[in-house]
Amino acid sequence: MLPFTGLHHVSAITRDAKRNAAWYTNVLGLRLVKKTVNQDAPSMYHLFYADGEGTPGTEMTFFEIPLVGRTRRGTNSLSTTSFRVPTDASLDFWSARFTSLGVTHEPVTKRAGRATLRFEDEEGQRLMLVSDEGERGVSGGVPHNVPDIPLRHAIYGLGPSYMTVANVKATDALLTNVLHFRQKETYEADDTTYTVYETGEGGAGAEIHVEHRDDLPIERPGRGSVHHIALRVSNEDELNEWIDHLDAFGVRNSGYVDRFYFRSIYLKDPNGLTIEIATDGPGFAVDEPADALGESLALPPFLEKERDAIEANLRPLDA
Numbered sequence: 001m002l003p004f005t006g007l008h009h010v011s012a013i014t015r016d017a018k019r020n021a022a023w024y025t026n027v028l029g030l031r032l033v034k035k036t037v038n039q040d041a042p043s044m045y046h047l048f049y050a051d052g053e054g055t056p057g058t059e060m061t062f063f064e065i066p067l068v069g070r071t072r073r074g075t076n077s078l079s080t081t082s083f084r085v086p087t088d089a090s091l092d093f094w095s096a097r098f099t100s101l102g103v104t105h106e107p108v109t110k111r112a113g114r115a116t117l118r119f120e121d122e123e124g125q126r127l128m129l130v131s132d133e134g135e136r137g138v139s140g141g142v143p144h145n146v147p148d149i150p151l152r153h154a155i156y157g158l159g160p161s162y163m164t165v166a167n168v169k170a171t172d173a174l175l176t177n178v179l180h181f182r183q184k185e186t187y188e189a190d191d192t193t194y195t196v197y198e199t200g201e202g203g204a205g206a207e208i209h210v211e212h213r214d215d216l217p218i219e220r221p222g223r224g225s226v227h228h229i230a231l232r233v234s235n236e237d238e239l240n241e242w243i244d245h246l247d248a249f250g251v252r253n254s255g256y257v258d259r260f261y262f263r264s265i266y267l268k269d270p271n272g273l274t275i276e277i278a279t280d281g282p283g284f285a286v287d288e289p290a291d292a293l294g295e296s297l298a299l300p301p302f303l304e305k306e307r308d309a310i311e312a313n314l315r316p317l318d319a
Helices: 017-026 088-101 168-178 236-248 301-312
Strands: 007-014 031-038 041-050 059-064 077-085 109-111 114-120 126-131 158-165 182-189 192-198 207-212 226-233 262-268 274-282
Touching: 007 017, 007 077, 007 158, 007 274, 017 031, 017 041, 017 059, 041 301, 077 088, 077 226, 088 114, 088 126, 109 182, 126 158, 158 168, 168 182, 168 192, 168 207, 226 236, 236 262, 236 274
Parallel strands: 007 059, 077 126, 158 207, 226 274
Antiparallel strands: 007 226, 031 041, 041 059, 077 158, 109 114, 114 126, 182 192, 192 207, 262 274
16 A cells, blocks of 8 residues: 655634635735635635645645634644745744744744744644755645745745644554554654654655643644644545555544545544545646636535525625
């Protein structure tokens, strides 16, 4: 069985799609590559941000839930999402930018041998920039060209996803025995120990960092929390192999799900975390020109007949 080629996307929760879109495009310089709705609850937005071309492995997405409460942080959580930038000098640029824009952030710190910069969005979403200087492994995407962020410092992919779990042995068994991740190393940071798991070619875009914390309450998710992470496979044939593989191991899963822009399956980590496996294609240009991604509300074909009702329930992002 082929290993995953890296991380595919991370999906999180916001209570305000308009403010969210402004922050991730204006502050981080990401491209809004798909403005659509949650296919399971089409009254809410589902926004996709990515590199300049909507490349798999560069995407962070948000579900809008206007009445959602604040996250109560704790264990059994997808606790940090990171993004890749080209060099250590890029972190100096971003640190100065965050200071000028009033973005909450910490000093640059080494984690797993890489320079990193922790920060938060307006809703307390836990984020991090990771320097790719000297990095090998899965390649990044194509930076989005915006006027006030030099391309040499722009975000161009997802970095490691962080899990905080109480039952670390069960997560280790799932990642290594079932999902074929390799245990790479452990390191100390933030007064705790992390274990690094990698897949495929390895590198920052193909890692999960696991923190063991059984001294915390279980996280109550809300605005500023991550809903799930997704792992990349190249095509539907590989996806179907993973379905068979999970079934053979007795791992409960959703079976094949058609998300139109990609095909997926979903499963749960033993600590309750949702993991998706998603194909690279068909991609975001399947229903919009590549140079106009995210400019209008896109709906998968099975929701198109409900467009008028859906649009009536959504606030325009540019209002």
